[in-house]
Amino acid sequence: MATALEKKIKGMDCLHWVNGKYVPSKSGKMFYNINPAIEEVIGTVAWGGAEEVNEAVTAAKKALKRGMGENCRKPTSVTARRSLTIRWKKRMFTLICRTIYFATSNSAS
Numbered sequence: 001m002a003t004a005l006e007k008k009i010k011g012m013d014c015l016h017w018v019n020g021k022y023v024p025s026k027s028g029k030m031f032y033n034i035n036p037a038i039e040e041v042i043g044t045v046a047w048g049g050a051e052e053v054n055e056a057v058t059a060a061k062k063a064l065k066r067g068m069g070e071n072c073r074k075p076t077s078v079t080a081r082r083s084l085t086i087r088w089k090k091r092m093f094t095l096i097c098r099t100i101y102f103a104t105s106n107s108a109s
Contacts, residue, residue, distance in 0.1 A: 014045040016052050019059035026051040 014033065015022040024030075029047035034040065046052075076084070 013043050016046050018056045
């Protein structure tokens, strides 16, 4: 019997994140994302090639040039970046713990 978390994950498709939106492969190719524990397909992943890489790099360069204006964040010090990284790691740890708790509490019932 599948848990609630497994039901949410099942059928999840992964596309490329380019220029602020999800986009499929130019070729339309996909490959299966397989759960190695039970060898079951849990979704598909967009196949990336040279075209996708070039598109992503071009979009990133444009975003970098646009970001140099007044809306650009000021450079941060090493200490500030370290602080942000530690806060991010704590948030990720909390999220992972909650997800594990959710998955184990639902599978027990």
